[in-house]
Structures are given as C-alpha cells and as structure tokens.
Amino acid sequence: MASPLTMYVQIKQDAVSQELAEKAVANFTQGVQAGLDAAEIVHYATLALVPNPATTPGTPASGYMGLLLMTDFDLAMNPYLETFWNAGGGIKTAIQGIALIAYNPVPPINTLTDFQNFINSVNLTPAPTSGNWTNFYQAYNLTVKQINAD
C-alpha cells in the first residue's frame, strides 16, 4: 500500500523565514536520512522550494512562496505517521520547523494528534474515498521491503 504525501505549505515572506526555508531544503536529506532508512517504508522523499511568481512576465522572481514535500511511503497514512513522529530527530524537527514559518498560522505541533492533523491539512493527495488515486501513478505497488527482499 502506498501513501503519497504531497505537502504544500505557503511560507512567510520575511527574510528570516525565507532563510529558514532555504536551510530546511539544504539540510533535508542529512536530517531525515537515518530515520527514514531505519523505518524501511519510504520510497523517496524530496523537499523543494516553490518560487514566488514573477511580478512581470519574463523577469526573474525573487524569494519563495512555499515549501513542497513530496514523498511516498508504504502502509496506511495515519497509523504510520506515528512512526515518523516517534522516530525522533530529523523528521519531527523538519515538520515542526516548516510549521513555524507557515504563512497561515499553524497550531503548535506538540502531540501526535497535532502532527497528524497538520500533515493531513496540507496534503494535496489525500486517499480517495473509493477506488484508487486518480492523480498518483505507480510503476509498481510493491513495498520497499518487498523490493529489497532476496
């Protein structure tokens, strides 16, 4: 079972927030590597800066409008968000950091419930109520473990 998570968070425009967003992206892999390796359920995870629109067509844009986290992990979303919450270290800190610079106020993420609620509120690819995702392609439906199995 795959859980695609496409988390878009609009960020504040002040210099400190913009710098924090750049840092979050620069340090992302390093911060989450150990936790994600250990969990053995994440196919990939990428964090990107979404540029501001250009004010005039053809001119370079400055600054970033938001952060986009795209990932795909095995197993059901809500029970296994707990895995990331409890994994400690980088993942929790990365999400808490993103929440701090969010343009729309985010209630403090102190508990697992807060964490689940925040992720679900910004996920652009929630599980469809019936059938499969209509906006999610998979070349295979195997889990990371199945792919790595001897």
Next chain:
Amino acid sequence: METTTRNAPERKNVQGLILKGYTHPYSCHLLFQLPGSTQSPGSTPTELSQQQTFFKALYSHVQSAEDWGVYKPVSMLNIGLTFNGISKLDPAIIRQQDLQRFPVTFREGPASGGSQQSLGDNAGKNNKSNPQNWWNGQGDAVTNNLDCIVHIYSLTEEDLEILIAYVLDAAKTNGLTEFIPLLPAIKNGRLYQSIVDKDPAKIHFGYTDGISEPSLKPSEGTPSAESNNNFVIGYPQDALTVPGPTGEDTASIFAKDGCYNGFRVIHQDVAAFNRFLKNPTTDPAVMQQLQQLKLETSLEEWLAAKMCGRWRNGSPLMLSPDKPAHETSHEENFNYSVTDASGHKDDITSSLRCPFSAHTRVANPRDQQMVAAEGTFVPRIVRRGVPYGPTMDDQVVVDDGQDRGLIGLFLCGDLAGQFEKIYGWMNNNNFSGKEIFSVRKPPQDALLGDKTAANSDAFPGTVTSFIIPVDANNKITIPTLPNFLVTRGTAYCLLPSMETLGRMAGV
C-alpha cells in the same frame, strides 16, 4: 470545568463501558441522527434545545465506571457521538473553530480513504464489505448522518425493552431519527445482543470471548501500552499511545476523560466456517497431511484452535498446545518469545504451538519481534463486543439466510494508532520480520483477514493461505482460506465523560 491536573482519570467521570467489562446478558445498540446542522450557522436554538432535552432524559441512566457495589444496575446505558454529532452541538459547549482539533481519523470517519487503507473494506474486486453496502445497503446515507449511538444494557429482557422504549420515546419527542442498521424484518433491524449456545461468554464460531484485555490500571510511573492512560483522553503521562486532543481548547476539554469507540458490526458466515473446518482443502495431499496428524482432539477443533490461537473453551495454544484444559481457559499470561542465556530471542519455536497468523497472535503479538516501522510497542485495544443473531449449530454447513455476527465495540484512545493499526495487521501480516512472515507474499489473520482485499493495491502480494507449523521440519499449508466475515457497518464514536454528557444535558 476541570482545572487541576491529575495523573489518572477519576472513575466516576468516565463512562462505565470503558473501564468495566459489563456482563449483562441483554443489550441493544441504537443508532440516531440528532436534530441540527453541521453547517454554518449551525443548529437552531430549537434544535439545540431538543438535543439537550434528549440527553437530559438519558443522563440519569448513564452508567459511570464507579464501583456499583454488590448490586448490579438492572439496566443502564452509555452514549457515543460521532464527529458529525459533535459538530451539531451547542457552540457554548464546543466552539466550531476547535472542532478541527479532533484527530483526523475520527473527523473523517471509517469510510474515508485514510481509514480504508487499513480496514480494507473497499479493497479488491466486488468486496461485500464495501462501505456502500453497509447498514443493510443504506451506505453513506447512514454513515454520513449517524450522530449518536446509545448502548443499552440490562439484566433481563423485559427491563431492556423498558429502557429501549424510554430512549426511543425521548428520541421521537425531540426530533431524532433512528437508523435501522440490519434487515428490518428481524427484530426490527436493531442491533440486539444474542446469547450463543446458551452461554453469554460465547460468540459465533463457538469461541469463548472476552478473555484477554489490557489491564486498564492507572499508570504507575512506568510507560505501558496497557494502562488506562492509553485509552482515556487527557493523561499523556506514561501512555505509549497518546490519546488526543489534549490542550486548553474546548475540543480538548470536551474530549477529556472520554475514549474512542471503533464500532464495527461484522457478519459471521457460520455455515462457511463449519464447512471449512470439515473440509479445509480440496488438495488431496494437504488433506492427507492433516489426516495423518496424531491429534488429541478432532481435526475440526484443532483447526479452529490454530486459526484463533485459543481453543474454543478459551485455553491458549501457548499454554495448552494439544488439547483444551479447564485450568487455562481464562489464562492471559503468556508470551511468544524465549530469550536464551546468550540473549538470543527466539519467537519462531512458539509457532509450533500457535501459528503466526492465528487471530489472537496477530491482534496482540505480545513480545514477538516487530519490524522497525512498527515502533517499539504493541498497541492494545479494549473489546466490549457482543454477538447478534441466532446460534447456528457447528454441524450446519448450509447457510440459513439469518444474519448473525459480532456487534464489535473496540475502544481506544487513538483510532489510527490502535484500532486501525491492528486492523492493518489483520489484513496484511507484515509487522514482523521475514523469518516470521514472507515479505513478498505476506499472509493474513486466519479469521479476520479480508480475503477479498488480499493482493489488492491496498495489500500488495498478500495471500489467503494459512501456514500451520507442525514440527521442527514440517508445516502444513492450507492453500486458500475462504472469507468468513462481511462488514455490516462501522462508526467512529467518542464516548464522552460524565461531565461532558452533563453539560450536553444541561444538568
């Protein structure tokens, strides 16, 4: 409103069902829609007053978890509310803007895509358990509008009927709509508890139920998945599964001392189960293997025990591997692993007694080793279910068209982390390493796995075979298990505290 910080819930403020396993032999579980609206500007003053009058009428019958002494109440009730129901309440009790503080799993409900990832009712082709078929084919019309479940318990049939009539009258007078969850021709389609085999401890398929439960002791400073802090909302100290929401907002205050209920009505096809036990495979080689076993019981009883992990009298296979024993029939103190002097943990050998995919071993793998993604502890769940529908003899192999099964009440502090996580495991045995489950072709819980959902996108590779190790070198593989169960409906409710119910009732 409670302002002092306590480390454990006060029993008198918690609904009885949560901390006590009632043994009342009669019960009925009524489903209602409240008057009012979830949409802005919310319920009208008249609707709010109708809601309050209804809850006020019921309030004095609500049983708390306080000790009732030597005399059991003759009849009593407990109340659960769905997120939809809570969203219709008076904003003076819970503010609209705080509703989003409830966990997403509770808010979106069991038919949502997120929950179905674990429950699997909509997975596979033409799944009879599909939420569209729930509630006798009413599907979303009930699931999306169900606000309140009233659980009524009684010592006698007569007293049960008196309290049901009282609740129905209060509902009618105050503008509630009753939903009829089953076929209306039988017992008015209501969820009445039945007594299977003249024994209140039995459920369909002939098993004894209600044995293994978390201790629900107050936390004693040691983190544990069993203490009541994992179930009752508001006491995160020492809980491993942390119930929510917690905080100073009105949703957290509303939820405090409450507990969630994964209410799930499951049809049991007893004739299919009986047929399977008598004729578990069409493969002659496997049948021969089974017949050559030197058993101390009949093959049917042995298979039934291997699928559950307990003999039908309740004896766990881990303690009574060869035949049921009276002395062990209520035993819950056992494990699946042995650690030798060099610290090596062996949880494989125990499968000679209890197969890895036996229902009780999947639903509570105890000390069995888990893969990293599962975290460091096994979540627990409180079961308060009762059977419904008439007994079917274990010799009957043709269905009689009667509905029967389990009115399941699965109580937890975190629907995703307890109820749904365990459900996911039952549908896909992938929570332990490859020495235990095949990674490429994981099995399912022999009793509970939804066989239609096997090898769907939701559970890739999952197989419906059942492996029974018989000695150090041999195992018997039943090639295909049939489906024994169909989900008739599911609702996620909050069983609020007595204090919250009091506020809803205006008392």
